[in-house]
Each structure stands twice: as structure tokens, then as C-alpha cells.
Amino acid sequence: MKQNIVIIGGGIAGLEAAKQIHNLGYQTFLVEKSDHLGGHVASWHRLFPDMIATKPLIKDMISAIKGVTVFLETQVNDVEGVREGYRLSLSNGINITAQAVLVASGFQLFEAQRKEEYGYGIYDHVITNADLEAWMNGNKDQRIPAAPKAIGFVHCVGSRDLKAGNSQCSKVCCMTAIKQAIEMKERFPNAEVYCFYMDLRLFGKKYEDFYINAQRDFGIHFVRGRVSEVSETIDGRLQVKAEDTLIGRPLKVQLDTLVLMSGMCCNPLIQKLAEQARLEIDSDGFLKSRDNITNIIESGREGIFFAGACTGTKTVPETVAEARAAALSIHNYLLQND
């Protein structure tokens, strides 16, 4: 009889792991709370550094999990340790006894309206990075004018922010801001584009090239300083105040659209899952790995594994690599216990 593996979360970590685990010959169940697979990445337009279109990527990932049993709009109601492994009760009424469980529940985008001074949900032309990607995917958004003269990006919205309760760097926002700034400049060559940052954390393959291109080839203005407040002018534009810390002067600009780079926060659902499965939460609020060097994909409990942003902020390549590693670790674990 095939052994059962349950994967919680149908984002890119869950999809990649499902493919690998299924290919290794296990009966694989994928449980996703929303009505579609692909997670946050599915709603993104293109991915850095090679500007790969997201839709075909996700489509390929989904088509690669034929044979995996997928439960959409389903949550885990309970996890109980049993002799064979874990018994999971799902919200669709199905119970599964699994020999191993992979948690790939991902992250939650910071709710930008919590940074009240930026006026998301108050001023007509303030949007988030996710809103901009949706617009690039063809969704209409009246908050983005037909011909903007000036566009701003605010880095670290809800990231590295103790007052917002999230002290972690989200890793991908700096690079996403640069990617989106370039994309906007390509669409609106006459617009001035500003990036307001506190540090630029660009560590990945080709990231530095992107940054140089943004300045040299696209003329994007990088302002080292936090935005202090946003307000609306009488003609409906945005007045943005910031400090340019490199020249030591306050700065005030008028923009047509302001994009807030909402950071990654731990998924609030993991708190419930952690209680159900008796998993530990780390000091950063994410799930706690056995250790953060060589066993990041292993939980403190036998037979429960992690992949992706449930243990911390991750890039897409890191997430996919972790998913593959988790699949192999589960395989080795089951071989040892066979």
C-alpha cells in the first residue's frame, strides 16, 4: 500500500513538493485554503531576474501534479498524532492518515493600511506591490492614471518595522521595487520614478545588475530615506514627504501613484496549525525549524516537514529549492521508518 503524504498549502512550495513526492511514488494530498493553486506568485505578473512570465510558470507547475489529490477551499481542522503518523481532519469532512506531513503554508502580505501615514485605503492613488502586479496582469485599477508624470515606491512597508510588529526583512521587496520601477518606466518613459529606501538589500543572482540598470538605463531616482507622510493635493495628486539622508535634507514631491512594498508576514493560520500539531513558533513569529542551518525543512516533530515561507521570508528560487529538499527528506525519513 502506498504511503500517504499530506501537503498543507498550494503555493509554489506546495506545488513543487507535490510534484516531487508524487514522482517518488507516494500517495500525495494537497490541501489549499483558497479556490486556486499557485499562492501569491500566481497573482504576480513577471519574476526577476529574468522577467519570466508567471502565468505559464504556474500553469506548468499545476500540470505537473497530475495524480496528486487536490482539495481546494479546504483547511486542516485538526491534527492528531497516531501510531501510523498523523491523522488530519479536513474542513471538507475527509480524514487522512498520513505517514508524513509537509507544511507549506507560506506567508501573508503585510496589511498596508496599518501604516496609516501612507494613506492606503484613504488616498485615491496609493496602491501596494500586489495591486500593481494585478494591474500589470490586466486588471483595471483606477488608482493608476493613464499617463502618470511621477510614480513613487516605498520600500520596507511593514518590514524591519518594530512598531508594525514585524522586525524581519522581507528579502524580496527591494528587488521587487526595482523590477516594478523599471516596468513602470518602460510603460511610461516620461514619468519620473522614485524609490524611497532605508537600505537596499540586493543579494541574489543578477540583482545588482538590475539596480545598476535601473539607475543608468532608466534614470530611476533612489532616495535613501523613509517616507514620513503622504497626503492628497487639491487636484487629487499625492504629496509625499521624506528625508533624503544622503544629502541630509527633507524632501517633498508630488506623485500620481505611490506603490507601497508590503512585506512578508507570517501566515496567521500557522498559529492554529502549530497548536494543533504541537509545533513550535520561532522568535520571529514563523514556524521553528529543527535548526536554521542544516535542518530548516525539519520541524521539531518527527514526520512533519516545512518548505517555503512558513519558516521565514524566502525568494521564489529558495522556496522551490526547499520544496525539492523537503520532498527528498520525507522520502529518506519514510525509507528509514519502513
Add this chain to the structure above:
Amino acid sequence: MIKDGKQKIWADYQKEIPDDHWYYVRSCIRQNFFPASEKMFLEITRNVLGKDIYETPHHTTCGGIAYHADTIPQETAMTMIARQFALMTEAGYENYCPSCITSFGNYVETLETWREFPELEAKIRENLWKACKREFNKPKYLAHTSDLIYHWRDEIRKKAKHLLINKETGEPLRIVEHIGCHYSKMFPHKGVGGAEYPYVLAGMVESWGGQVIDYPERRHCCGFGFRQYLVKANRGYSVSNTHKKFESMEPYKPDAIITNCPGCPYFLDRWQYVIAEQTGKTYGENGYGIPVFTYEEIAGLVLGYDPWDLGLQLHQVAVEPLLNKMGVEYDPKAKYLGLNKEDLMRPEMPNSIKCC
């Protein structure tokens, strides 16, 4: 502007305000700047609304001006505050309402500091005992007096004789609301509506028929800024901040400004004359300035009090344009008559800004 978004924020920043029995403390400076405002607060709350508001002549300054001017240490200010609380305790009250925004900020800061550092509270209690053999309970509720008028705004509306509506056009009057910096910028959850989009004055304006203007420099300091003005060499910063605000609000053509801080109405009012002298520019209609009011003065006008009993003749910027729009009856000849009808004499009128 998305009104729903503001309403969501306002819903997050509501505070419990008991309906009666308040211990009241005055501001150090408001009686000099806008002499009838505190009197009007007591008149409205006690005689119009029938509330129990207790006041004692034994209270002192909270030390706020000295504290924010860096001339006394925090422990000294805290000990003065402890004495104020002792007077409240001795009078048998547990709800405390200061008239001054800076005092309110100081009280909040002190209570929050004591909550974080109980050992400091113990030391202040010891200081107070050594200084004057007094003991105190901390207030159960702390509210600024504008919180109370906000709390009773709809009761005032029910008794209104005039509304913030243009008598000629029937349109809502366009009102700039300016919140004192110490009201909620330090502790957003202690103010009605929070720090970024405070609702305390906006709620009054809406209840009394006016329209609130949200302009780009709404959050900016009035110009007082304590050391910006108190240090004489810095006064250029003070007037330039005020100038920035008026330049920003000018396109919205405000009919009036409502404030809840001792310093703000003073500087927004007086600096309009200085700006007019320096630049020749005025921001109201037909060479007038934009009249600036305290919330008690606006409440008094809404309730039908004589504008000269509200002390409006002591404003630098003429208030008559707003009185005319609201349809408030007034006797121009009585403007400079004292309570006993004695002639107070006329102030010298400037040429740079039109005054009545």
C-alpha cells in the same frame, strides 16, 4: 479621498469617555490668548448640558511648557502632575480633563511611563510626599476637554441656534481642523481618531453642519513648536511653518479654522498679521484673513452666545466674515465694550490685513 477608509481608522481609535463627573484643570496660557474659551467650556458643560465639572483654584501648571522647552527635568514635571492628581483624589473625582493639549500629552506620557516603569511612579509618590505630604490615585479616565465636547457634540447640535452652514447658499462651511501635536501624535490610541486622521474636531464640524477640509499640510505643526517660538532666534521657523500651512490650505478657500490646543489658534491667528506685513498676502476673502477659533468658541457660536461674550474681539484676524456666513447676530458697536459696557478702546488697525 476614500471616506470609508478614514471611517475604518476612526472606528479603531475610539476611547471610552464617561458622560459625567469630571475634574477640570485649566491651561496656563489660554485665558490670556482666548479669554472666554475656558469660561465657555464650563458654561456649556455645566449650564447647558448639566454636567458635573469640578474645578479648584489650588491647581498649578503641569510643567508642560518648561518640560518641552527643556528647562525642567521630567521627574519635576511628573511630581507636579502627581500633585494635580492628589487634588483630584482629595476632591473625590476619578475622571480628569485638562484644558490644555500639552498638559493632556504630558499626563498621558506620565501615566504610560509609570505603567512601563513602576519604580519611577514609586519615586514620584515619594517625591510628592516629601514635598507636600500628599498622596494620589491615578485617574480612572483621562480625556482632553475637546474629547468631552466631541462626546457631547450631538447634544450641542440638538440645542444649536446656528450651524456651520452658509446662510446665503445653504452650503456647509468649509472648515480646517487643526489638532495640537501633543494630542495624539505621541500616543495615537489616546486620541479620538488616532494620530494620522484625528476625528475629535472633525466630528464636531460634521455634527454641526460643516465640511472638513483635508489639505496637504494638515498634519503640520501650527508653528508654535515650543522652542521654535520660545527661543527668540528661532522665530523665523515658527512663522515659516505657519506660512507653509496657509499656502497649503489656501486653494481650498476655508471659511474658518477650528483648533483644540492653546498655542495653535494663537499662532495661526497672530502670524496671519505678520505674514501679511511681510508678504502683503492675506488668505481670506476680500483682504481678510481666515478666522481661527477654539472649539469652545465654535460651540458657543453654534449655541447662540454673543460673539463678544466669547471674547472674539481679541482675535487678530476678524471673525465677522464667519459670523455673517453663519447668520450670527452681533452688534459691531459693542465689539470693544467690556462686560460692564465700559469702552475698552480700539486696537490700532493694520493696513496689511483687513480687520473690522
